[in-house]
Amino acid sequence: MKGSSFSAEVVEPYAEALMAVAQEHNLVDKFGEDVAALLDTLNESEELQQFLGNPIIKAEDKKAVLEQLSGEQIHPYMVNFLKILVDRRRILFLADICRQYQALLRELKQAVLAQVISTVELNDDQKQAVRQKVLSMTNAQDVDIETQIDADLLGGVIIKVGSQVVDASLRGQLRRIGVSLSRST
Structure with a gap:
């Protein structure tokens, strides 16, 4: 069901409603932090994803777990939003709704998402260099960086911004050399 038009019909209105509440209460950045934390939690726990997506588990149990996970870090409005998703049986779309909220937030702040694939974790100086390159x-006024590790690159980075791709990886350079050599023969 994910990736279908039904998913988009569910995800976009909920993300837009969350953004409307955030703007009304001047919580746009706080909600941005909250959805990032929720995404991190979901990405780290396959069990949580399965628990939330399981239709057999009672709504009250899901709400209790979400409240416990939220603690004091997540804004009460966000916790209420999560409970609404549980009540309406839309909690399985939580990750997609969070990503859509982040996209709306980037649009609002005139920012872009740069997906950076590297062989090792980037340090702060390297992230700043990527940020400057993307700017x-x-x-864009700002750049959000999402990193991914891929040991197959051999070295360097690949930067994706929308449909633009900058391949500064060693694997990419070797591929370009190979293509160049094959053309010259």
């Missing part, structure tokens, strides 16, 4: 490529 020079786009008309």
Whole structure:
């Protein structure tokens, strides 16, 4: 069901409603932090995803777990939003709703998402260099960086911003050399 038009019909209105509440109460950035924390939690726990998506588990049990996970870090409005998703049986779309909220937040702040694939975790200086490169490529005011590790690159990075791809990886350079050599023969 994920990736279908039904999913989009569910995800977009909920993300837009969350953004409307955030703007009304001047909580846009706080909700941005909350959805990032929720996404991290969901990505780290396959069990939590299965628990929330299980239709047999009672709504009250799901709400209790979400409240316990939220603690004091997640804003009460966000916790209420999570409970609404449980009541309406839409909690299985939580990750997609969070990602859509982040997209709306980037649009609001005139920011872009740069997906960076590297062989090792980037340090702060390297992230800043990527940020500057992306700012020079786009008309964005800010850059959100999402990193991914891929040991097959051999070295360097691949930066994806929307449909633009900058392949500065060793594997990419070797591929380009190979193509160049094959053309010259």
